[in-house]
Amino acid sequence: MKKSPKRLDRPSFWKWAIPLVLGLVVLSILPLHSAALSVGGLNAVVIVRLTVTLVRLVLLVLLAIALARRFRDIGWPAWIGPTILLVTMLGLQFLVIGYATATLDEDILEWAPTERWISASVSLVLLIVAGFVPGKPASIEVAHVFD
Numbered sequence: 001m002k003k004s005p006k007r008l009d010r011p012s013f014w015k016w017a018i019p020l021v022l023g024l025v026v027l028s029i030l031p032l033h034s035a036a037l038s039v040g041g042l043n044a045v046v047i048v049r050l051t052v053t054l055v056r057l058v059l060l061v062l063l064a065i066a067l068a069r070r071f072r073d074i075g076w077p078a079w080i081g082p083t084i085l086l087v088t089m090l091g092l093q094f095l096v097i098g099y100a101t102a103t104l105d106e107d108i109l110e111w112a113p114t115e116r117w118i119s120a121s122v123s124l125v126l127l128i129v130a131g132f133v134p135g136k137p138a139s140i141e142v143a144h145v146f147d
Contacts, residue, residue: 006078008069013131016066021127023059027052060089067126073135084126088119 008016030052067081092115100108 006069007073007135008066009073009135010070010131013066013070013073017063017127017131020059020063020066024056024063027056027059057090060086063127067130070130070135074130074133075136081126081130085123088122092119 064082064085067085068078071081072078093112096108096112096115100106
């Protein structure tokens with residue numbers, strides 16, 4: 001029986017989630033700032049930071065898609081997983097940076113590493129739950145065309 005492309009079983013989910021998470025981890029630990037400064041100065045730093053940010057965003061969107069398909073396979077509403085992932089990974093960062101910009105309080109930026117740990121922990125728990133909850137069998141719907 002052919003499985004719906006909108007659903008993702010556990011083995012397929014782990015095949016997608018592990019490389020995407022490893023990509024996010026590698027992007028977060030790369031020392032890009034000093035390497036870009038030694039090569040091309042400030043313009044290179046801006047280009048490298050923008051590229052890393054865009055790649056990180058693409059990886060997060062792909063991970064959100066995998067979570068939505070996995071949640072659909074589990075039988076839970078498909079919007080819950082991606083929403084939690086994107087709010088914790090992107091929304092909290094925008095909140096901290098927005099607050100620091102609006103109040104001109106740079107002391108709040110000291111909380112950025114704590115915010116990253118919290119969002120990474122919540123996302124990791126979400127991925128573990130999605131990866132270990134068994135999926136429900138696909139329901140077969142029969143179209144009654146000639147009735």
